Amino acid sequence: MSGKLTRILATDCGSTTTKAILIEYIDGEYRQTIRGEAPTTVEAPLNDVTKGVLNAVNELEELAKLRYNNKDIQFVKDQQIIIPRDGDKGVDAYVSTSSAGGGLQMMVTGVVAKMTGESAERAALGAGAIVMDLIASNDKRPNYEKIERIRHLRPDMILMAGGVDGGTTKHVAELAELVAAADPRPRLGSSYKLPIIYAGNKDASDIITETLADKVDLIITENLRPTLEQENLQPARDKIHDLFMEHVMAQAPGYNKLMGWTIGPKNGKMENIPIMPTPAAVGNIMQTIAKVENIEVLGVDIGGATTDVFSVFTEDLIFNRTVSANLGMSYSISNVLASTGLENILRWVPFDINSSDLRNMIKNKMIRPTTIPQLLEELVLEQAIAKEALRLAFVQHKEFAVTLKGTQKTRSIADAFDQTVSGETIVNMLSLDLLVGSGGVLSHAPRRNQSVMMMIDAFLPEGITRLAVDSIFMMPQLGVLAEISEEAATEVFNKDCLIHLGTCIAPVGTAKFGQPAMWAKIELPDGTVIEEEYTVGEMKLIPLAVGETAKVHFKPRKNLDLGKGKGVEFQTEITGGVVGIVIDTRGRPFNMPTDTTQRVSLLKKWMKELNVYPEEILS
Amino acid sequence: MAQAYSAGLTVTDSIILRKERILPLKGEVLVKKGDKVKADDLVAQTFLPGKVIPLKLANQLGVMPGMLQQFMKVTPGDPIHKGQILAETKGFLGLFKSKVISPIDGEIESISQHTGQALLREPKIPIQVKAFIDGVVIDTIPEEGVVIENKSAYIQGIFGLGHEITGEIKMVAKKPTDLIEDKDITPEYKDKIIVVGSMISLSAVEKAVKVGAKGIITGGIDDQDIKKLLGYDIGVAITGHEKIGLTIVVTEGFGKIDMAEKTFELLKQFEGKIASMHGMTQIRAGVIRPEIIIPLEFKEEELAAHETKVSSLEIGGTIRVIRQPNFGKIGKITALIEELHTVESETKVRILEAELEDGTKVTLPRANVEVIEL
Numbered sequence: 001m002s003g004k005l006t007r008i009l010a011t012d013c014g015s016t017t018t019k020a021i022l023i024e025y026i027d028g029e030y031r032q033t034i035r036g037e038a039p040t041t042v043e044a045p046l047n048d049v050t051k052g053v054l055n056a057v058n059e060l061e062e063l064a065k066l067r068y069n070n071k072d073i074q075f076v077k078d079q080q081i082i083i084p085r086d087g088d089k090g091v092d093a094y095v096s097t098s099s100a101g102g103g104l105q106m107m108v109t110g111v112v113a114k115m116t117g118e119s120a121e122r123a124a125l126g127a128g129a130i131v132m133d134l135i136a137s138n139d140k141r142p143n144y145e146k147i148e149r150i151r152h153l154r155p156d157m158i159l160m161a162g163g164v165d166g167g168t169t170k171h172v173a174e175l176a177e178l179v180a181a182a183d184p185r186p187r188l189g190s191s192y193k194l195p196i197i198y199a200g201n202k203d204a205s206d207i208i209t210e211t212l213a214d215k216v217d218l219i220i221t222e223n224l225r226p227t228l229e230q231e232n233l234q235p236a237r238d239k240i241h242d243l244f245m246e247h248v249m250a251q252a253p254g255y256n257k258l259m260g261w262t263i264g265p266k267n268g269k270m271e272n273i274p275i276m277p278t279p280a281a282v283g284n285i286m287q288t289i290a291k292v293e294n295i296e297v298l299g300v301d302i303g304g305a306t307t308d309v310f311s312v313f314t315e316d317l318i319f320n321r322t323v324s325a326n327l328g329m330s331y332s333i334s335n336v337l338a339s340t341g342l343e344n345i346l347r348w349v350p351f352d353i354n355s356s357d358l359r360n361m362i363k364n365k366m367i368r369p370t371t372i373p374q375l376l377e378e379l380v381l382e383q384a385i386a387k388e389a390l391r392l393a394f395v396q397h398k399e400f401a402v403t404l405k406g407t408q409k410t411r412s413i414a415d416a417f418d419q420t421v422s423g424e425t426i427v428n429m430l431s432l433d434l435l436v437g438s439g440g441v442l443s444h445a446p447r448r449n450q451s452v453m454m455m456i457d458a459f460l461p462e463g464i465t466r467l468a469v470d471s472i473f474m475m476p477q478l479g480v481l482a483e484i485s486e487e488a489a490t491e492v493f494n495k496d497c498l499i500h501l502g503t504c505i506a507p508v509g510t511a512k513f514g515q516p517a518m519w520a521k522i523e524l525p526d527g528t529v530i531e532e533e534y535t536v537g538e539m540k541l542i543p544l545a546v547g548e549t550a551k552v553h554f555k556p557r558k559n560l561d562l563g564k565g566k567g568v569e570f571q572t573e574i575t576g577g578v579v580g581i582v583i584d585t586r587g588r589p590f591n592m593p594t595d596t597t598q599r600v601s602l603l604k605k606w607m608k609e610l611n612v613y614p615e616e617i618l619s
Numbered sequence: 620m621a622q623a624y625s626a627g628l629t630v631t632d633s634i635i636l637r638k639e640r641i642l643p644l645k646g647e648v649l650v651k652k653g654d655k656v657k658a659d660d661l662v663a664q665t666f667l668p669g670k671v672i673p674l675k676l677a678n679q680l681g682v683m684p685g686m687l688q689q690f691m692k693v694t695p696g697d698p699i700h701k702g703q704i705l706a707e708t709k710g711f712l713g714l715f716k717s718k719v720i721s722p723i724d725g726e727i728e729s730i731s732q733h734t735g736q737a738l739l740r741e742p743k744i745p746i747q748v749k750a751f752i753d754g755v756v757i758d759t760i761p762e763e764g765v766v767i768e769n770k771s772a773y774i775q776g777i778f779g780l781g782h783e784i785t786g787e788i789k790m791v792a793k794k795p796t797d798l799i800e801d802k803d804i805t806p807e808y809k810d811k812i813i814v815v816g817s818m819i820s821l822s823a824v825e826k827a828v829k830v831g832a833k834g835i836i837t838g839g840i841d842d843q844d845i846k847k848l849l850g851y852d853i854g855v856a857i858t859g860h861e862k863i864g865l866t867i868v869v870t871e872g873f874g875k876i877d878m879a880e881k882t883f884e885l886l887k888q889f890e891g892k893i894a895s896m897h898g899m900t901q902i903r904a905g906v907i908r909p910e911i912i913i914p915l916e917f918k919e920e921e922l923a924a925h926e927t928k929v930s931s932l933e934i935g936g937t938i939r940v941i942r943q944p945n946f947g948k949i950g951k952i953t954a955l956i957e958e959l960h961t962v963e964s965e966t967k968v969r970i971l972e973a974e975l976e977d978g979t980k981v982t983l984p985r986a987n988v989e990v991i992e993l
Contacts, residue, residue, distance in 0.1 A: 143673040151668075173733040181671045181728060181738045185644075207733050305855075326855055331902055335854025359842040360874035364942070366856050367778045367872060369902060371942040371987045372966055378943060379964035446965035614965070 005092040005265070005485055007085050009060070009075060010477035011053055012278055013040055013098040013258075018049075020056035021477050022064065022091075023492055030488040032474060032496040034067060036060035041254070042100045048254035049100060050261070054079060083263050084270075093264030093484055097476040099278035100252065104129040104244050105187060107155040109179070111137045111162035111171040114405050114423070116200065119225045120161035122400075123199070123233040125321045127240040128280030129156075130306075135178070137162070137171045143178060150182035156248045157194065158184065158216075159236060160208070163201030165226045172204045176211040183215060192251070193217040195243045199224040199236040219243065231404055245274050264484035273483055279308055281479025283321050285493060286310045286436075288482045290317050292490050295433035298459070300390060301473070302439035304330035304369055307389055309397035313426045320401035320426075324393035329386060329441050330369030337362050340388040347592050348384035348457065350603040350618060351377070376617050379446070383454055386441045390458035398425045429462040429588075430508060430563055436498065438470035449541075452501050452579045453612045462508045462588050463563035464574060467501040500546050502577035507560035510587040513537030517560060517585035521553040539606040540583040544576030582610065628775040628870075628908065628989065630882050633915060635922055636771045637757070640748050641764035643667075648759050656750040656767060658785045658895050658914075663748045663764045669725055669741030677735020680708050680717045684735030697727045699739065706737075751783050752895045753914040755922065770917035772889055774870065774882055776836075779898025779909030780845070780858050781866030784812070786833035788913070790890050792816035795838060795883035798875065801826040808832045812894055812911075814886045818875040821847055828864035834896050836886060836911060838871045838878030859899030859907075866898045868909040876947040879939065881991065889913045932990060938973060942987040949991065950975040 008023040018041075022034040036059030041052035054076055061075045072088040075081060082090030106129040110117025113136035124131050132153045135146050158179065162172035179196070186194045195217045198208045205220050212218050222235040249255040255275070264273045276284070282301065290297045290312035299310040305328040310321045326335040337345065342355055358381065365371065365382075373379040405423040437443070437455050445451045451469050461467075474497050482489035507518055515536045522530040525548045534540065544550050555569035556562045564570045574581060586606075593599045604618045646665020650656060676691075677684045690706045693699060703721045710716035721739065728738040754769030789811040791799055797816030804813075804826040812834035813827060819837045821844035827835055846852045848863055870882050894913045901907040932938070932955060940948045950973035960970040960982070968984040975981060 144671060147671045147673070170734055173731070174736060177729070177731055177734060177736060177738065178673070181673070181740075183668070211731075211733075332855045334852070334856070338852040338854045356841070356843065357874070360872075361943070363842045363853075363873035364946075366853075367900070367902060368941050368989075372968060372984050373942075373964045374962045374966075374984055374987060375943055376964045379966065446961075446967070 005488060007091045008264075008481065008485070008488065009057065009081065009091040009094045010474075010481055011056060011094075011096045012281075012474075012476040013042075013049055013053065013096060013100045014278070015100055015103075016040055018052040018056045019473075019477070020053070020060045021474055022060055023481065023488055025488075029495070030485075030491040032492050034060055034063045035472060035474075036063060040100050042252060048257070049098075049252065050079075050254045050257050053096070053258060053261075057081065081261050093273070094262055095264055095273050095477070095480040095484065096258065096262050097276045097278045097281040097480050098249065098252075098255075103279070104240075104248060104277045105132055105156050106130065106159060106240070107132050107135065107150065107153055107184075108159045109135045109162065109175050111175070111200075113139050115228070116161040116163065116225045118400075118405065119231050119233065120159050120199070120236075122231070122320065123161075123224050123236040124159050124240065125323060126233060126280070126283060126319060127237040127244075128277030128283065128321075129240065130323055130325065135175070137175060147178050147182045150179055150184050154185055154187040155194075156187050157240070157243055158196045159240065160196060160198045161200045161224050161236075163204060163223075164228055165202050165223050167201055167203075169201055169204035169207060172200045173207045173211065176204075176208050180211050180215055186247070186251075192247065195219065195247050197221060197236060197239045197243065199239075217247070229404065241274065241276070241280070244277055249275060266484055273480070276476075276480045276483075278476045279321060279323070281476040282308070283310055283319055284479035284482050285475050285489060286312055286479075287317065287319050288479075288486055288489060289434075289493060290319075292486065293433075296428075296431055297434045297436065298427070298432055299436040299475075300393065300438070300442075300459075301470075301475075302327075302329060302386065302390060302393070302437075302441055304328045304440075305332050307393035307439075309393050311397065311401055311427060313401065313428060313431075318401075318426060320397070322393070322397040322400045324389075324396050327389045327393050329382065329389065329439070330365060332366075333385060333389075334362055334366040336385050336389045336392070339392055345381075345384050345388050347599065348387050348603070349380060350600050350607060351380075353377070353381070376614065380613060380617065382441065383445070383450055387454050387458045390454065394459055398427045401425055401427050429460065429465075430561070431463075432461060432465055434466045434468065435459060435461055436468050436470060438473050438475065443469050443471065443473065447612065448499070448501055448578045449610050449612050452504075452582060453607065453610055455501075456504055456506075456582065456584060460506070460588055460590055461504045462506055463561070464572070465504045465506075466575060467504055467577065467579075467582075468498040469501060470497055471499050472497075500575065500577035502544065502579040502581055503574045504582045504584060505552075505554070505562070505574075506584040506586075506588060507556045507562050508588040509560040509566065510589065510591070511536045511557070511559060513593075516557050518554055518556040518562070520555070520583070522581070523551040524548075525550065534583055534585045536585050536587060537602070538583065538585045539609050541580055541610050542583070543580040544574075545580075546577055548576040549573045550576070550581065579610075628777060630774050630879065630885060630991070632772045632885055632888070634771055634773045635768060636752065636754075636773060636912060637766060637768045638752055638754075639764060639766050640751060641760070642748055642762075643746060645762040646746070648761065648763070648765060650756050650759070650765060652756055652759055654756045655754075656756060657753050658750055658893075660750045661747050662750050662756070662767070665746050666743035667746055669743050671728060672723055672725075672739045672741065674705070674719065674722075674737045674739060675735060676706050676719055676730070676737045679719045680706055682708065682735075685732055687730065687732060687735055691730060693727050695727050695729050698725070699727060700724045749783070751785075751897075752912050755919060757922065768922045770915045770921055772885060772913040772915060774836075774868075774885065774911040776868035776870050776898075776900075776909035776911065777872055778856065778858070778900050779866065779868040780849075780861045781834070781863060781898040782859060783895065783897040784833045784866045785893055785895045786810055786812040788812050788814065788886060788890050788892055788894050790814045790887055792878075792883075795878040795880055799823050799837075804830060804832070806830045812836060812896060814883070814890075816883070817877045820844065824848060824865075824867070832865055834866040834868070836868050836870065836896075838869070839874050839876035840867070840869050841875075842873050856900050856902040859897060859901075859909075861898070866896055868896060868898055868911055871947060872941070879949070879991065886911075932971060932985060932988070937991045938971075938988040939991050940975075940981075940983060940987060941989050945975065945979075945981060945983075948975050950981065953980070955985075
């Protein structure tokens with residue numbers, strides 16, 4: 001294969017909808033041009049995922065004909081996608097992701113929950129799986145309970161870790177015996193053996209084989225924690241992806257056919273491009289962007305049932321993903337209330353509401369998940385709940401994205417004052433460059449200013465942070481596209497996928513509301529210069545459009561830090577967006593006043609300043 | 620005529636109903652195609668492998684795992700009984716012997732030379748599946764279960780709690796707007812499925828459990844009452860296995876909401892009849908809603924092929940509003956507007972126009988209504 005890809009088709013087969021996008025090389029750049037969608041057809045009566053794919057691609061074809069006023073455009077012939085492209089007919093490549101049928105569901109085991117267990121969990125989550133349970137030798141459940149649990153969960157596969165190379169084999173052997181005793185069955189289909197990946201102490205490989213090989217489909221790979229100081233997740237993740245294709249996908253209706261369709265250029269020739277689990281693809285595009293632009297990225301996808309958080313932090317661009325399985329805006333909205341409590345939701349609401357009405361409203365949304373807020377008050381309440389769902393998911397992510405636990409470090413006297421310990425979070429909001437939100441409540445908020453307010457209140461970005469939302473959630477397709485063309489994927493990510501909202505400026509540190517916070521000089525592209533002293537407890541919005549930059553000069557007060565140190569002044573450039581520059585001097589950590597009158601009055605002031613809601617609800 | 624798909628709950632006085640009754644794992648089907656079954660008849664059964672009990676034999680004997688073999692009195696596959704000696708050391712001159720006694724009846728699953736652990740398995744646990752509805756077995760799935768059909772009056776609830784039951788329908792409410800208190804619940808409701816109106820108080824639910832009622836059908840229920848009843852808050856709507864002494868089916872939603880007139884009248888029409896009911900709810904892919912099934916007399920030829928009707932929004936069609944404002948109200952569609960419309964919350968949505976029962980004309984997001992079939 002030589003030459004540039006000029007027309008690429010990408011689909012994401014979700015649980016309910018199959019979304020197809022067309023990416024074209026036009027006027028020297030890659031752009032996402034057309035999208036189509038159709039219901040996913042994994043379940044009865046159609047039982048064939050390719051039907052939904054063809055329906056979505058047919059819609060794409062119709063729309064392409066209209067857009068280019070060219071009835072010769074054709075992507076599908078004889079129920080097949082046409083590859084390669086020949087003029088108006090066909091595409092150069094077709095790639096796909098899938099989360100249909102509940103995605104990839106895994107169980108992981110480890111010897112010590114906080115060490116090998118956590119590493120196994122990181123490997124599985126990073127590969128795009130939902131981790132149904134972590135069984136560890138030290139998880140305090142009696143063994144018979146563990147066996148019952150393994151038997152009742154019907155995962156797509158199990159990842160077994162445990163022990164460092166050369167260490168004791170007894171505990172990991174015992175875990176294998178528990179798994180063998182449970183005789184676990186795969187979730188889909190009863191005609192094949194459950195795949196189990198062993199990625200633990202290599203010295204125990206023979207014992208594991210002896211215990212499990214007859215009962216399950218055992219695959220042995222490199223230890224994912226060869227030493228306490230080292231995590232080696234990639235071999236296990238690669239095996240998970242292979243098995244996802246060979247076993248899980250192969251069992252799902254129509255996937256065998258679909259797997260034959262996904263073709264693109266790789267290693268200089270046309271090859272089959274494996275279907276990726278949707279979250280793995282999102283992780284892939286995040287990592288690609290972080291690598292290409294050399295930035296730290298934090299992304300969130302808040303859905304009806306779950307909230308996924310992805311991050312790439314540190315100079316080594318360490319990738320982490322967490323799934324908060326029961327934090328979402330419809331199916332699991334009631335669990336957000338149960339997890340955070342009414343008080344925490346109400347603190348974001350600038351008016352009085354009867355708590356019983358609110359509780360019943362939340363439960364009614366749970367049982368009728370497709371309804372939408374018609375009343376402004378209900379929209380404000382849903383967005384208050386979203387802030388808490390995002391905040392809780394982020395707390396879980398910070399607790400999970402940590403340096404390796406159980407490591408020992410040689411310390412000097414100087415280190416003794418620097419209290420860095422193993423197991424500390426690597427999420428550093430002060431060094432974060434880009435925060436990306438996606439999911440209905442963020443991507444489809446009636447005002448983009450609402451998305452900005454939700455993301456700032458939930459994540460509390462520090463220093464200077466760019467904010468964006470994913471326009472139509474095309475990150476999955478771009479993630480798998482990155483496998484064949486990093487250039488196309490990153491270009492479309494920046495030009496079409498992201499809606500740049502603007503930049504948040506938030507000094508770290510606290511002081512009394514009303515005290516001086518920082519001096520700022522902002523030179524806008526039209527020549528306007530804003531020179532202002534901001535006090536603690538303010539939110540200000542300065543319009544700066546998409547694609548525009550402003551020269552800024554900041555001088556935070558002595559106890560506050562904008563990223564260069566406490567009280568350190570500096571000059572830089574910041575970029576705009578559909579909302580603009582948001583100055584947030586409410587302090588980090590941010591403490592909402594507990595007095596109701598003061599809280600409501602401040603909320604109204606901030607929301608008015610950011611133009612979040614219509615005046616009538618804030619007066 | 621303009622029309623669009625809309626979610627709706629089925630409420631009908633006559634439907635040909637088909638139910639799959641499947642075992643959780645392979646087993647034996649006890650009936651054959653063409654058999655007539657009653658709700659309480661067993662149709663399939665199987666045995667779950669017994670619970671596994673791990674026993675650290677080597678530790679208890681104080682020997683290395685590799686040496687365990689010589690002290691074992693049993694081998695994998697052997698049946699065992701509670702109190703039986705499983706392994707015993709020789710001791711010193713016949714003294715200081717260590718032994719391990721079986722804590723269960725069952726069999727030896729395995730003995731590991733690596734970990735010194737034995738796995739004991741308890742006897743198999745029987746799992747039985749009942750017909751749940753009176754009807755005819757129209758198909759059997761070998762080793763898995765059966766498909767039963769009948770003709771029924773049928774009501775889908777929106778949310779429920781509790782497992783499958785059968786019982787006689789008894790009206791407690793006089794009107795669909797009635798709010799039922801504990802004083803309204805009397806011992807005459809023992810073994811009955813009672814129908815209340817817009818809401819039932821927590822104390823009335825507790826009284827119903829006390830008098831031995833089997834189930835409650837209500838328009839609305841308060842979120843806090845459910846929390847008190849269960850002892851925990853429901854986070855995700857996956858229910859049906861609660862053990863609260865009876866089964867509850869909510870037809871409209873949370874809070875005080877009048878039961879739909881049609882649902883109420885249907886239940887009244889069948890007062891005194893035996894119904895099958897469950898509270899199983901799952902609101903995700905593969906939605907499961909609670910059901911109230913009242914079997915009717917039928918001739919087998921009536922069980923002819925039937926097609927599932929997809930409810931759709933049509934001008935003149937009856938709808939129920941399922942979100943504020945006007946939550947719970949019934950109306951008739953007067954127009955289906957194609958263009959996106961900005962509602963009060965500034966959300967751009969597809970809407971319809973409707974006239975409510977009191978004559979008020981309203982504009983509603985299409986997503987916030989449910990079709991009611993009359």
